[in-house]
Amino acid sequence: MRPPAASAKIAVLGAGSWGTTFAKVLADAAAAEGEPTQIVLWARRAEIAQEITHQHTNTTYLAETRLPDSVSATDDLAEAVTGAGVVVLALPAQQLRGYLPEIRQSLVPGVVVVSLIKGLERGTNLRMSEVIAAELGLPDEQIAVVSGPNLAMEIAREEPTASVVACKDEATAEQIAALCSARYFRPYTNTDVAGVEIAGIVKNVIALAVGMCDGQQLGDNSKASVITRGLAETTRLAVALGGKLETFAGLAGLGDVVATCASPLSRNRSAGRLLGQGLTPEQTAEQLTQTAEGMKSASAVLELAHRHGVEMPISEAVVAVLTGRLAVEKIATLLLARQLKAELTGDET
Template sequence: MGAGSWGTAFAKVLAEAGTDVTIWARRPEVARALDAEHRNPFYLPGVPLPPVRGTDDHRVALDGADLVVLAVPSQSLRANLDLWKGDIGGDATLLSLAKGIETGTLLRMSQVIAEVTGAEPGRIAVLSGPNLAHEIVERQPAATVIACTDTERAGVAQRACATGYFRPYTNTDVIGCEIGGACKNVIALACGIASGMGLGDNTAASLITRGLAEVIRLGVALGAQPVTLAGLAGVGDLVATCTSPLSRNRSFGYALGAGGTMSAAQEATNGQVAEGVKSCTSVRALAAEHGVEMPLTDAVHKVCHEGLSVSEAVGSLLGRRIKPE
């Protein structure tokens, strides 16, 4: 459900794993290209897809589906689920690819899914890891984590997407996977800003490491297992998103660090969603609610939403009191 670059890439993985796939696209022209030509020229131009069906009618896509993959942006998930919930099968597994914290409610995506659909937690799974869409469609080796409290359902989803180049692991720590996925986008914005300012690898490594410390603090406060955030859904996703020019969040931050405006940064990501821009505000609020200190996240929020200059943000971080690691 969702035909952006990652949704389409994951549909390709599913189909190449032998799973029967229908893709719902919001735009009719995207659905037609997927269905008739097995390609998505709007988000993955030049990438041939295996035989998949495309539709802009959610009822057609959801009819008889055992596994419903939710691949829309985090801040639009609730509105879409409101439209879809009546057509989702009563025993279907709901697998979220969305990474973020909902603005206002401060809910994780699995919580939004449960609240809107009424599905019990054991039916809801989340997928997170170092999964850059453009590398995956080229069948470059990658691994991911599928987290679900029901290990049998996690195993079904795992088998549905396991290929020779895409290796899914299972986990029961839904909170850890979701917090890692939501927070890494914010840290990637910080790394992009630093790179755009001309700062080097020492800075990037420091931001990734201290960013990970923030992610772990928040995750543990919410009940996550630290070992999850030391794995693919934490460190793995963080490194890929913070260092790759394919990362929309890093690219957005780079444009800001190079002196661009928010609108120029949006153009730099070809109009696609940089989830961290909105998530930084909700992650910051969630951290405050639980008494967790997240200075990098706070700085990114102030740059994106309060007009703080990137040089002032760096100065405020370096000017913090010194203390033990």
């Protein structure tokens, strides 16, 4: 299946672990269908772009994983975007808006922009699809989101996984799903963009909390409780924003929470563990090779929750640690702090 705008080129902007992995997925999906599709990665660093193009590896982020020959890279943003019928964004959430004006200049008519980004913009509290719509002036049917239990290294190793492609226009969601349907990567479609994005955003904050439990050497009961109640508060926020309850029983909700909170490959869980061991947020960031989006988005999540009158005690506790208002060794007693009530009330989980 051809990308929208009858183009045989797909641009993936961001050559970190997930952007590079998704480029591999797209290339493998196209090869399986016999489609001559060019996949162009944009890398901020010229040396990474050169390695991808000439050695077909990205050892900085994906070790020795071999990339298909149809994947090339450039450090020229306009070159990557020009002529692409699909533009995939795998950029840091807090930097996205700064790149979009330059991207807009090179977009072809009818382009579909796909976000892989799981973050909330600080200051505006906007989801990434909302930032894209505001800066690029695209209608809903030209903006899609990919989310789910998508740990990049496992997918790069071609370990089977499923994901969600969300777009308010079902036909566009199906079109993008077809483009990334590889032997080891199974996309499902969803029209609940708000729910899928909120799930992907808040699960990073919950993973920080689980990591803090780990760093404090708390047991599996504690971590399971945080995961379960974290999913409940994520659902409350999403429903308040117009998301659908059923989204959270699926891959973008429960699936992503489990993967991100349980896996040592999770950046946010790893960051939480370092925080739980007593490192400051600054020291933690220095230890990581890539951004832990939960550390960047947590305050925006909480502001959004307060604006809509949604209780999020776990997110409250995480933000208190990140801002220095709470010593991490005291977090255990606050993670489940909420008035006594029935677990299920009929209007929330």
